[in-house]
Amino acid sequence: MYIRSMLYFDCDYNNGCHPKVLEALVSTNGEYSGTYGGDHFCAAAKNAIREACEDPDADVFFLAGGTQTNSTVIDCLLRPWQGVVAVPTGHIAVHEAGAVEYSGHKVFTLPGASPCASEGKMDPSELESLLKSFKDDPTRNHMAEPALVYISLPTELGGLYSAAELQLVFETAHRYGAPLFVDGARLAYALAAEGNDISMPFLAAHCDAFYIGGTKCGALCGEAVVFPRAGAPDHFFTRIKQHGALLAKGRLAGVQFGALFEDGLYKKTGREADRLASLIPGLFRKYGLGREDHPSRTNQQFILVRSDILAELSSKVAFEVWQETPPGAPGFALCRFVTSWATVQDDISELEKVLMALC
Amino acid sequence: MYIRSMLYFDCDYNNGCHPKVLEALVSTNGEYSGTYGGDHFCAAAKNAIREACEDPDADVFFLAGGTQTNSTVIDCLLRPWQGVVAVPTGHIAVHEAGAVEYSGHKVFTLPGASPCASEGKMDPSELESLLKSFKDDPTRNHMAEPALVYISLPTELGGLYSAAELQLVFETAHRYGAPLFVDGARLAYALAAEGNDISMPFLAAHCDAFYIGGTKCGALCGEAVVFPRAGAPDHFFTRIKQHGALLAKGRLAGVQFGALFEDGLYKKTGREADRLASLIPGLFRKYGLGREDHPSRTNQQFILVRSDILAELSSKVAFEVWQETPPGAPGFALCRFVTSWATVQDDISELEKVLMALC
């Protein structure tokens, strides 16, 4: 039974954890265990992840949160003179308070001028152009080297790569010697999305590092970093510590990921959230209150909402205003509505009632 | 009911969380809330902490772990050309993988040559000597500036400052314009220790920043940073994020600290752990198997254990060998035995049985 003074579609981390995760925390609470991730809970969860990836040699580590994971992994995959390539809407390029630069590395942002940018996706030809231009530049030894590629799955805008698109980004990066790192803060919602053809083994086979988001996918906290094919950077344990990212009670993550990877729970929670999210744009259209900005098959829906109803809608529904006056849509605000494992069918029905009353 | 294939005295983070903390997590799990620490759980916990500190203006922030907290707070209390002063056994000087230096700052270590160093404490006259020598040095503008003082309460060696001693360190630091930061990773065990005369309000009044350890004092994770007298550094929220230390579900810490600060639970858990720990040295003496290295009134006991029984003891009891061949104690290994909220009287009785069988 959830307490709701209002409807919550503001994000996917405005809640506790999935009941099964909570159950696992409760049932294991009395056990003693090793520390710093060297415990039996972590060992079991790592094995479950390796199996899910069909990569028995994968190196797996648990960290506490997304920005921390991004900045630690990126710093460790780069040498000091190298930088990471992202799209302009990439989380590391915008919303991590300069954490990558704080660790000394440049974030190269691609132009984001091709159609796929509206979904937050990287255009492999823009990537190729940047990597090639560095390689061909006779002054390149005066320049930071673009040496790692960062994408999100799903993207910041809820977009999805197809398997073929992911493969193309991966192969483009590798053609220039750059590994690919996939930010999976919301991976559950990608894996479960309608029409998605990227499985976890496919993902593991087509990148050099990725993380399986916990915090936004049903855990209290925690992200599982996977380096396929035993690809962890040198001394990664020590560097996690140096980054302040080592959990003393590593089991906190181990227990939770153990639960998330039992009986396919991870994907299941994503699926229901995606399904419920997919109903939202229709409600706005139905009552003439807004329309989709771009299509999304994941748990984030971007809606151009009529500006005149914004104030009243906000008093009853929590959501995020992404852009108050988006270009090309006068009279509308760009808003984000997000579902999670905690969203239920009733939330959608309630939302409909609110919208109906507003039209 | 705890599962024990062996006895655990290896550390205070080898367990889940205190039952009351777990209860709070369970009972609040269904509620929606704000994010990044802007939620009602955090607000309540911060208020409880301000009250416990008797400082209504204190700035309070929740971070996930100790090293992260130390490196974030220290970096933000320093300007880029400044460094922090610690004792040679200080956690930041030894066991944080160079996290402070990674953020660009020097750790000045005092000689640690006076008697209080055996308990891991800072000698105010050594501190004064360093600060004065910098101030008097005509070449000081070619030097990193010692501009912050770091101590732990209790120390890494389980030692305690008296109120008078703390005040002296604080005043010495301030005489040279340096703020004082107190690492309270195990603060519960200090506050509750027999003979301790430092209350939380006294602590808040005699330092410029400190943290109330959660991870080692009954929480799953989390540390509460307190800047007394509204003393938070500029843009601290953004810098927490930049350090990768911002919890998306800030409530995870808020709920736990809310529970820890209800009805004095924090101090109570420390008290029982301290009491049980205090029984351990006597057991070793009683059976002629070892002796205290230095007296400790907190949950860490440092025992010189007869080397000949080490192997067998280790097969039944988890503890940490601190130094295999400590100077001045031939035939003994220096070992650390630690209790926590999870330790019960039975653990001590079981330990006695093991020791009895060994003598």
Add this chain to the structure above:
Amino acid sequence: MYIRSMLYFDCDYNNGCHPKVLEALVSTNGEYSGTYGGDHFCAAAKNAIREACEDPDADVFFLAGGTQTNSTVIDCLLRPWQGVVAVPTGHIAVHEAGAVEYSGHKVFTLPGASPCASEGKMDPSELESLLKSFKDDPTRNHMAEPALVYISLPTELGGLYSAAELQLVFETAHRYGAPLFVDGARLAYALAAEGNDISMPFLAAHCDAFYIGGTKCGALCGEAVVFPRAGAPDHFFTRIKQHGALLAKGRLAGVQFGALFEDGLYKKTGREADRLASLIPGLFRKYGLGREDHPSRTNQQFILVRSDILAELSSKVAFEVWQETPPGAPGFALCRFVTSWATVQDDISELEKVLMALC
């Protein structure tokens, strides 16, 4: 008498120093002096610069080179969570090996989509748009803060701001609380350019920091950083040292800048170089071998050279191929020709002979 096996137009640091600078080094070589910039040569040169700036309170420091100066000044004008705004062709954004990011700060690059970008200039409206969008962003405390504006005078592409344009950039930056830093690596060539209406006092009054380039303007090495209105950052001397940028024999810079600022030498050397450079595009046009890419009134000329003559031209003349296949100019390579104090009228005549023989 210069030794020339070929003609040199490759850059403005392919030579020794201006004869008058050399003379000053020779004539002062036997004198003892203070160190680290605390000597009478530096004192005199600083005064000469303050006078030239008509700012008696200006703080002046001498550093050894351009990248060092940029990264030291930028790091010290920023707080750790802040970044610097530049145009996409800005030296700090491209050709400093990520030195700004290495010091922990983000380089924000503007789109560079307006016409002035072809000359390497910053569009104040693009600047305003970035600063405003940060200020208005409700998530800005999760973001690095654009808190300093960096431009070059002349720009990397030889372009010049008018006084009105500089003032507009300055006022735009200040409206959002951001100081303006002007990279004057080639300042002599801007001050002396035909039609330039920015004097040194005007520059000093319309920025918060700038540097007067020595290395590219007649010195062996050295840049003079000016913080108008006593605006040097806190502990700047120590931070120069921390950045490895403090000259032990500071006099090396002091003596040279003393000479450059005697009798207006600095501007004079710029004037002749600019005049000679201005003759180059005409030669290419005259012989049908190329045309200007964009107009430049400074010592750098960007010429679209017929690709078929490139190889032979290169065998006789040193210059830089900027882009082998510039967009929109099939059959041409974009090349840069640069003059300096060391270029003489004969060099231009010789260049004409070479071009004539090629057509």
Add this chain to the structure above:
Amino acid sequence: MYIRSMLYFDCDYNNGCHPKVLEALVSTNGEYSGTYGGDHFCAAAKNAIREACEDPDADVFFLAGGTQTNSTVIDCLLRPWQGVVAVPTGHIAVHEAGAVEYSGHKVFTLPGASPCASEGKMDPSELESLLKSFKDDPTRNHMAEPALVYISLPTELGGLYSAAELQLVFETAHRYGAPLFVDGARLAYALAAEGNDISMPFLAAHCDAFYIGGTKCGALCGEAVVFPRAGAPDHFFTRIKQHGALLAKGRLAGVQFGALFEDGLYKKTGREADRLASLIPGLFRKYGLGREDHPSRTNQQFILVRSDILAELSSKVAFEVWQETPPGAPGFALCRFVTSWATVQDDISELEKVLMALC
């Protein structure tokens, strides 16, 4: 002819450059050359240095100054989680404004408790103890790794290692996998010292990196970094740039080192300076005004000067007061007197006259 309002023994960088170095700068000033160290002057100087080292494969780079060289080389020889070991009086540990820490690395300081510390030398057994203790520490993956050894030749206190002592430090470091870096800011004065048995080839064979000081040994600026046996770190050119340490007119260093390595000038200038310095302690003894603190065979002499004459002596002679009240020498101040290529026999005679008048 030197201008002297007073006698200068304050340091070895209070002057211009050696006349032969100046001559080389003058005679080459009119030549064009390549940039960033890729010029014929640098090529020739590098070859001369390789020959002097009897190491045809040595990588040689020229940087502008000492702190810059130390921090750049150390940063590049370390991986991010590693630190450098130094003696407590080491330049990087004290007088570089935390530049090494600024680049993210810990400086481990040895106790400096053995007799050789009075000369500023590293005790190989203290080094071994630190390296071994790290290697044996079961918690070492929570610690910064001591992974590079830094010594100075001569030391900060004018001390010299014998060939056997250097070899022992080198072998100790290598036994634990740590390379050795020798700071030769004043190398000329070591090579030329009476009784010194370390030749440049021996040095090159017994370390992994060293630099040949220019600034303090007769150049206007410049240090030559040598990585014996083609041992330069990856992408060192780019990292020099990233550190702001790349000279645009690399020839400035090339020309000067070319001159310093012609006809053994480098060592010759050291020899005369050492000889003149060696006369200073005797003068103080002769007139009962002071005594050596510790013996030095190089150009720095540390004298305990009678405090009562300090003021008057200072009015006629420039020198550095190292410690106003050195322990164990009441009534004396510890002072440093330094000679250089610019010191002449007359300076010593004048000093004697001043002392004579004071006694």
